Amino acid sequence: MGEGSPGREDAVLAVDGIGSACVVRLQGELDLYTADQVRSALGDAAGGGPQRVVVDLARVEFVDSTVLGVLVGARSALPAGALRLAAPQLEVRRALMVSGLDRTLPVHDTVDEALAAD
Secondary structure (H helix, E strand, O other): OEOOEOOOOOOEEEEEEEOOEEEEEEEEEEOOOOHHHHHHHHHHHHHOOOOEEEEEEEEEEEEOHHHHHHHHHHHHHOOOOOEEEEOOOHHHHHHHHHHOHHHHOOEEOOHHHHHHOO
């Protein structure tokens, strides 16, 4: 069970270094209860000085405004263009569109596309 998320799995599935990039794989429902896990994982990923941080959203079912704010904070902590989002499902993609984050953060269909994009 996730820290601070009663009855739920950890929000962070894995953090993988791939070449000069870091992939943060998230899962489940991302909300107020899991925001600290996501913030910590992104902070740790950014602290390693990667050229790119890719947030894998393939297993994320829901994201609320708290975690969208965490993504904005992570974008600000990294060099311009370093943070990329990958593989959001329909509901998550909709949240990104409604919030306008899809216009300020690159969103890719797959992790591989996010890693390869310039």
